[in-house]
Amino acid sequence: MNNYNFATLNxxxxxxxxxDLLREELGLDFRTYKKGRDKGIDLSYINGEKKIIGQVKHYPKSKFSDLKSTLKxxxxxxxEENFEKYILITSLDLTVNQxxxxxxxxxxxxxxxxDIYDLKKINTILQKKENEWIEKKYYKLWLSSTTVLNRIINNAQENNIEYYIDEIERKLKLYVVTENFxxxxxxxxxxxxxxIHGEPGAGKxxxxxxxxxxxxxxxxxxxxxxxNKIKDLEEIMSNNKEEKEVIFIDDFLGSNFLEMFTQTSENKLVFFLKKYLNKExxxxxxxxxxxxxxxxxxxSEILNRFSIEFEKYKLEVTSYNMIDKAKILYNHLYFNxxxxxxxxxxxxxxxYSKIVKHRNYTPRIIEFFTNVRRVLQIDPSMYINFIFKNLNNPSEIWKNEFENKISDEERFLIYTLFTFQGNIDKYILRNAFEDRYNYEIRNNNFTRIQNAFDKSLELLSKGFIRVIRGMNEKNIIISFINPSINDFLMNYLKNNIxxxxxxxxxxxxxxxxxxFKTNSVIRQSTYVNNEVKKLIKNRLIGGFKNIETYKVDKNIYILEMIILLYNNDSTMREFIKDILYSFIKNESIGSKQNLNLLIELLENKNIVLSDIEDLYKKEGIIQxxxxxxxxxxxxIENFVKYTKMIKSMISYEDVLALFNKEYLAHTVDRLCEQAISDFCNEISFINECGFENKNNELYFDYNEAENLLECNFHRYKENIFFDYKEELSYFLLYERMKNSMETLFDLYYKENILEAMEDIWNEIHKANVTNKVIKVYQEYKGKSSSDRYNYKKYESEEEQIFNMFNRL
Structure with a gap:
């Protein structure tokens, strides 16, 4: 018979x-209250005028005096609450006097x-046969059984492993039972x-x-x-073949597993595993x-043959869902x-919300920043910064693997994948790897290994790299198994010029x-020095014809690199002019992107205005x-950027001549019409225009749509003019442009936009969507008694996580 102390539960x-216990004991379906708004109530049952409320006090390490103070x-x-009965439940073992x-x-x-349920009374209820399902539902409840604990401690003492069991007990409280268990x-x-296999820090x-x-x-x-010290394990195994033993080999291939690959060693390992496979x-x-x-x-040929057997024994520990992540974090904060x-x-x-959503989340990182000794060394005001510093740079998880556990060829492949931001088509990755490998062979005296790419990819598969196969056999994407690898490499490279x-x-x-273009950490680091910039320039310009591209416009990309890395550098003028002339020839110079590049090149002093004049002279335009x-x-964005630039490049008189009244009127209308067009392309509130009638049927509410449209357009307009007020006011265009945009919108655009919104809404909502809560309730009504108690009122993940951490 089990007795529980509940110490492993938060x-x-x-x-x-x-x-669940009160439901079974009283036959009433209690619900929980959200923390922070409970008014002294954790559980409640309401049926008409009948109301029963309950307060739950879990004090695994506290005294009776603490409970008394809280109850006061x-x-x-x-x-002031109106109720028929108030129930108190506590994990303390109370005396009659208490x-x-x-x-x-x-x-x-x-x-x-x-109506007071203490430790003894709760255990009495749990020991009833009809309540066995509760122990099965709550695995950690079983772990808190004093009977179980004593049995395990005695077992540990007999085998001289108390120290190891103590460590497991410490982890029990932190553990979250997931589907992996x-x-x-x-x-x-x-x-x-x-x-069990998985990434470092995944919880294996x-x-x-x-x-x-x-x-x-x-x-x-x-x-x-x-x-892989199989010999040591065999020496501590019992001679009694019928004795029950659980054999645990952590990191069973060993940290120096290459030493294992002698015929004798691999035979020993495989022989040992086969020896115990069929023994219950x-x-x-x-x-x-x-x-x-x-x-x-x-x-290993022997292990390779045995790997077919391994398939039915394997479990890969991969990512956790959001609720499990939140529970792991909560337990570390609660118990540590x-x-x-x-x-x-x-x-x-x-x-907590950002932590559980962070792409680098692992239990190992959570354990690191919730270690109480480590935490106490940090000022509370800096604690959040400390957490995200480690989440953003989880280098310790990958550093040892990267430096000591893989070959040079594998590192070349990882670096190559890194240059593609950790996600790329296999064919493209192979081409890039081969060029990198050839470079190393030519310049750093590496010896070629046959099929280096395929071998490296196979070895790295799932450990560092994930292979994602599409429906088409040729459509294979290679990516890092975890985004933290990309972050690790980014920081690792800072010290490796x-x-x-x-x-x-x-x-x-x-x-x-x-x-180098998008990563500010790398770009702004000191190691992107003049020597590296020179290498990039040579690769871009000197190798312009033979450098390939697979998704971007080569010309645009190179101009962006020049603007970013080569401020006040006019040595590439002729090269830049050739690219700009190609824009003029294909009539793409006027696109928003290309005009931005042109203006930035002028600001950057990579070219001058006379260069533009020279290019257009070739086309017979003298201006x-x-x-x-x-x-x-x-x-408007181009216009403001341009006005900032032009004021510093030409005289005030020339500026006035350029922006004469007649020309400005035409320019204002053109800019405002384009701004309204851009607003239309960004509309994202169409779904908010639907409402239910008395028959629970959805319909498009035209008045609500009009209000939303006007509100969003006003916000959009104000944001534009707030950002550009200074520059537009310089040319006395601020009020004029605002009024023009409002007039154009009201007279020519609003009605057409509303009609288009209604058409889109009707297309989206052709079929009525069944109410989610009703569906969940219907599923609940069909369940048996014990299954019902597994039912939880529908809440979004965000709500569940918010309510969980509101207890802290």
């Missing part, structure tokens, strides 16, 4: 169990001592062996340890090693990093005794230089450069 988990405060909250003290403190709010248990029960070892804990309770003895009394649990496993299978002032920062700034040079000199595609550009401008 407050939310304890509250959920109490809700709660009394003031609930005194229960009587509570009755006095609550001053008639609690009507009977029977149930999958792993199913594989282990069916096959007696489980291979913790999952293995939770499984071990379960088997220790069933009387299994733990035998474990780390790495032996359970084998293995963990390894995916990259190590893939390399071992490729390099983080001072309130630090948790308050996370709660008040809602940093030699590698930067090798990347620049060996690129195949112009897009590979994107990392001032400033006039030529102004005639091409269609967008």
């Amino acid at each position: 407050d939310e988990e304890f509250e959920e169990i109490c809700k 405060k709660e009394l003031e909250k609930v005194r 229960i009587q003290e509570i009755m006095i403190v609550m001053n008639g709010v609690i009507k009977s001592e029977d 149930n999958k792993a248990l199913e594989i282990l029960n069916k096959t007696n062996m489980l291979l 070892t913790v999952l293995a340890e939770m499984l071990i804990y379960r088997y220790l309770d069933k009387g299994y003895k733990l035998k474990f090693i780390s790495g 009394c032996k359970k084998v649990i293995l963990t390894t990093r995916t990259i190590i496993y893939n390399k071992a299978i490729q390099q 005794e983080i001072p309130k002032k630090y948790k308050k920062k996370i709660k008040d700034e809602m940093a 030699d590698e930067i040079k090798r990347i620049v000199c060996s690129v195949t595609y112009i897009e590979q230089l994107e990392v 001032k450069g400033e006039k030529i550009i102004l005639n091409k401008i269609q967008h």
Whole structure:
């Protein structure tokens, strides 16, 4: 018979169990209240005039005096509430005198001592046979059983592994039961062996340890090693073939797994695994990093043959869903005794939402920044910065793997993939890798390995790299398995100027230089020095004809690079003019993008206005450069950028001549019409124009659509003119342009836009959408009694996470 102390549960988990217990005990369907608005109420049941409320107090490390103090405060909250019964549930083990003290403190709010549920009473209810399902539902409840704990401790003492079990117990509180646990248990029960693989920091070892804990309770003895020291494991195994043992080999291929690849070693490993596969009394649990496993299978013929067997034992630990991520973070903050002032920062700034959504989230990083000793060394005001510094640069997770566990060819492939921002077509990646590899062979004395690309890709597959196959066999995308690898490399390269040079000199595609264009960390770092800039210039201009492109316009891309990296550099004037002339020839010079580039090149002093005049002379157009550009401008953004530039390049008299009244009138209308057109292209509120009638039928509300349209257009217009007020006022255009845009919108555009919105809305909402909550409720009504209690009122992920962290 199990007795529970609930020490492994956080407050939310304890509250959920109490809700299910009261449902079973009283036959009433209680619901929970959101924290922060509960008015002293955690649970409630309301049926007509009948109202029962409950307060749940989970105090695993507190004293009775703490409970009393809290109840005095709660009394003031609930005194004005109208209810038939008030129930108190606490995880403290209360004496008869303490229960009587509570009755006095609550001053008639609690009507009977029977309405106080303490540790003993909760355990009595849980021990009823009809409530066995609750223990199955809440795995961590089982882990908090004193009977289980004592059984495992005795087992540990007999096998001299108390220190190891202590470490597992520490992790129990932090553990969140995910679908991986149930999958792993199913594989282990069916096959007696489980291979857990995944990325560094994904939670492989913790999952293995939770499984071990379960088997220790069933009387299994733990035998474990780390790495591939099979001989050591055999020496500690029992001679009794019928003795129940759970065998745990953490990092089973070993951190120095290449040393294992002698025929003797691999035979020993495979022989050992096969020896225990068919023995019901032996359970084998293995963990390894995916990259190590893939390399071992490729390099070992024996393991390769055995890998077919491995398929039915494998479980890959991959990413967690948002709720599981939130629970992992919450448990670390709850159980690690983080001072309130630090948790308050996370709660008040809602940093938890950004943390669980962060692309580099792993349990290992969460463990790092919730370590209480580490936290106490940080000022509370800097705690959020500390968290995101580690999330944004998770270098320690990947550094050891990258430096010590892979070959040069594999590193070349990783660097090449990095230049494509970690995601690219396999064919393109192969071409770029081959050029990088040829460069290394020519310049750094590397010896070619046959099929280096395919071998490297296979070895890195899933460990660093993910291979995504489309429906078409030729459509294969290669990406990093985790975005944190890209971030790691970005920071790793900051201290490696030699590698930067090798990347620049060996690129195949112009897009590979994107990392220097879009990544401010790299671009602004000191190692993008004049020498590196010179290399990029030579690659862009000297190799212009042979550098390839697969998605961007080569000319535009090069101009963007020049603007970004070569301020006040006129040495490329003739090269730039050739590109601009091609724009003039194909009549693309007037596009918003190309005009921006042209203006920025002038601002950057890469070219001058007379260069524009020279180019148009070739086409028979003789006109001032400033006039030529102004005639091409269609967008307010271009116009403002241009006015800023032109004021510094020509005299005030020439500016007045350029912006004469007649010309400005024409320009204003042109710019305003384009701005309204741009607004139409950005409309995103059409779905908000629908409402339900009395028959629950959706319809397009024209008046609401008109209000939304006018409101959004006004906001759009104000944003434009707020940003550009100074420059437009210089030419006395601010009020004039605002009025012109309003007039054009009201007279010529609004009605047409509303008609188009209605057509689009009707197209989207042809079929009525069933109400989600009704559907969930109908599913709930069809469930059996115990299944119903697994039902949770529909809430969005955001709401669930908000309510969870509102408890901090």
